[in-house]
Amino acid sequence: MTRRRLSSYSKQTMIHPLLTLTLLSLLISISFANEQQQFVSNIISTFQSIGCNPSMTTLRMSRNFYDGSTSNYYCPSINSNTSDGSGSDVPQFIINSNGNTIVTKIRIYASSSSLSIGSAAKGDYDPTSFTLEGLNPNTNIYQPIILSKEFNQEWVDRLPQRNAPNIQINSSYNSGDSNLIYTEVSFENSEMYSSYRLMFPSTRAYPNDSDSTAVYAVEVGGVEIVGQLVPENANGEPTLVRFLLLFFVHIICTNSLY
Numbered sequence: 001m002t003r004r005r006l007s008s009y010s011k012q013t014m015i016h017p018l019l020t021l022t023l024l025s026l027l028i029s030i031s032f033a034n035e036q037q038q039f040v041s042n043i044i045s046t047f048q049s050i051g052c053n054p055s056m057t058t059l060r061m062s063r064n065f066y067d068g069s070t071s072n073y074y075c076p077s078i079n080s081n082t083s084d085g086s087g088s089d090v091p092q093f094i095i096n097s098n099g100n101t102i103v104t105k106i107r108i109y110a111s112s113s114s115l116s117i118g119s120a121a122k123g124d125y126d127p128t129s130f131t132l133e134g135l136n137p138n139t140n141i142y143q144p145i146i147l148s149k150e151f152n153q154e155w156v157d158r159l160p161q162r163n164a165p166n167i168q169i170n171s172s173y174n175s176g177d178s179n180l181i182y183t184e185v186s187f188e189n190s191e192m193y194s195s196y197r198l199m200f201p202s203t204r205a206y207p208n209d210s211d212s213t214a215v216y217a218v219e220v221g222g223v224e225i226v227g228q229l230v231p232e233n234a235n236g237e238p239t240l241v242r243f244l245l246l247f248f249v250h251i252i253c254t255n256s257l258y
Contacts, residue, residue, distance in 0.1 A: 040227065040228070096196075097225075109220065132198050160183075
């Protein structure tokens with residue numbers, strides 16, 4: 001009788017650690033998954049423009065580019081309006097995120113209005129294509145993510161309606177604000193960067209404008225670079241939660257051997 005009780009007790013003590021081990025393994029898996037899946041509607045934390053005319057400051061406040069509202073951002077090229085138009089350079093926008101990110105979408109919200117410069121009409125400064133590059137920290141060289149990609153045809157071929165000014169943008173990783181006018185392009189990318197260079201090679205008026213001296217300018221109501229925040233420990237370094245879970249697994253496994 002005594003031997004039978006011991007056998008029964010031994011089986012119970014063996015079942016309990018195995019069940020606990022299974023549960024802890026599941027918790028570890030969930031912990032790993034949650035650390036990886038931090039999807040956001042905009043990775044931009046800081047912004048700098050290069051090549052915008054500094055003497056034309058109207059609607060050029062940097063925060064208007066990514067402040068989460070339809071506040072117009074306007075950038076005329078500093079090299080535009082040359083005698084033959086050949087000196088026009090497309091401005092660059094340097095975008096930094098808080099830590100490493102993987103970006104897979106871009107959204108442009110239509111500006112509330114367009115400035116009247118030269119022969120430009122309403123909406124002429126809407127961007128119609130974009131180039132996005134990521135900064136390689138080892139070489140300090142920008143690597144192409146997507147080059148000269150057009151926005152969707154409905155945006156490019158038809159002048160979209162204008163957004164009202166200073167409206168809060170309510171968007172998510174999955175979708176832009178359905179109450180506002182915007183265009184979105186998704187693209188394949190698995191590379192991780194913390195700094196990006198964005199350019200708009202073409203607008204409605206450039207480079208197809210019949211006037212060779214036309215001013216290159218771009219105007220947006222807001223920009224969202226959509227992607228995934230990558231935790232600093234994504235390279236395999238254990239967090240405190242991971243360490244504690246693994247420690248308890250070790251203790252249980254050790255005890256189950258006796």
